[in-house]
Amino acid sequence: MHSRTFAKGHGTENDFVLLVDRDARESLTDDQVRWICDRRAGIGADGILRAVAGRHIPEWSGDPDSWFMDYRNADGSIAEMCGNGVRVFVRHLVDEGLVVGPTVPVGTRAGLRMTEVLPDGRIRVEMGPARVALEDVRVLTADHRDLVAVPVDVGNPHAVSFVSDPSAIDLRDAPTWYPAEAFPAGVNAEFVSSRGPRHLEMRVFERGSGETRSCGTGTVAAAAAWHHRHHDGAVERAPAAGAVVYRVDVPGGTVEVELGERTYLTGPAVIVARGELLVPAGLDA
Numbered sequence: 001m002h003s004r005t006f007a008k009g010h011g012t013e014n015d016f017v018l019l020v021d022r023d024a025r026e027s028l029t030d031d032q033v034r035w036i037c038d039r040r041a042g043i044g045a046d047g048i049l050r051a052v053a054g055r056h057i058p059e060w061s062g063d064p065d066s067w068f069m070d071y072r073n074a075d076g077s078i079a080e081m082c083g084n085g086v087r088v089f090v091r092h093l094v095d096e097g098l099v100v101g102p103t104v105p106v107g108t109r110a111g112l113r114m115t116e117v118l119p120d121g122r123i124r125v126e127m128g129p130a131r132v133a134l135e136d137v138r139v140l141t142a143d144h145r146d147l148v149a150v151p152v153d154v155g156n157p158h159a160v161s162f163v164s165d166p167s168a169i170d171l172r173d174a175p176t177w178y179p180a181e182a183f184p185a186g187v188n189a190e191f192v193s194s195r196g197p198r199h200l201e202m203r204v205f206e207r208g209s210g211e212t213r214s215c216g217t218g219t220v221a222a223a224a225a226w227h228h229r230h231h232d233g234a235v236e237r238a239p240a241a242g243a244v245v246y247r248v249d250v251p252g253g254t255v256e257v258e259l260g261e262r263t264y265l266t267g268p269a270v271i272v273a274r275g276e277l278l279v280p281a282g283l284d285a
């Protein structure tokens with residue numbers, strides 16, 4: 001058995017275990033990730049945010065000294081980006097005195113993300129482009145719904161379906177999709193309805209984690225898909241008129257998405273615990 005320090009936090013109840021390991025001295029195997037994220041045998045989380053220096057990530061070509069968010073889903077898989085996670089990541093680095101805000105750059109597998117800690121404590125993240133595909137796909141849910149879905153790339157893949165009532169969708173099993181080749185690396189599936197002008201409600205089934213209480217990249221995908229399909233492809237034209245701001249309600253809270261020349265996600269980030277993880281001997285790498 002060995003021990004390592006951890007913190008636990010969430011962004012709109014999308015929850016994460018944070019492991020700071022700037023010099024990449026500790027291993028983090030898929031089995032360890034699954035154990036840490038297990039809500040009965042481990043700490044419990046939707047994913048892990050490992051904080052390392054960029055130099056330790058082979059696919060990172062940016063500043064080797066910048067902090068890199070090495071994100072893992074609860075099943076051990078790697079994802080390119082996590083919109084709620086990056087806010088929690090920054091909150092933790094600031095709280096621990098490892099960076100000085102308010103502006104904090106973070107390396108991710110989807111590229112560099114500039115973040116800003118706002119005076120009210122929320123964190124605003126520049127999310128890179130949200131690419132809305134022109135061709136729809138179909139998503140099949142556990143309750144045998146066959147839904148039209150809009151593919152959106154926010155650094156990671158999303159399929160956004162517009163439904164009359166997201167709470168009525170059965171998400172006990174993972175949705176599937178067709179054609180299968182639309183998402184060769186899997187997809188995060190969002191179910192979205194309108195609550196008023198520029199106000200959406202969303203549920204999500206995340207690749208690698210199952211149904212979660214929120215997904216930051218998913219809210220950006222939802223707003224971008226909605227705006228694109230209901231304003232005749234207007235996301236690209238938004239800069240002329242200034243950014244449009246969507247409020248997106250998820251089961252775990254509310255975030256704000258700005259669509260314009262750049263895309264921003266703003267929301268809360270909360271650290272709830274710090275402690276010592278006792279890694280069982282069987283999981284020692």
Ligand SMILES: N[C@@H](CCC[C@H](N)C(=O)O)C(=O)O
Nearest residue numbers: 079082083084156215216217
């Ligand atoms: N919850 C995250 C997204 C995490 C990664 C996702 N499950 C994937 O595999 O792409 C968010 O807040 O964006």
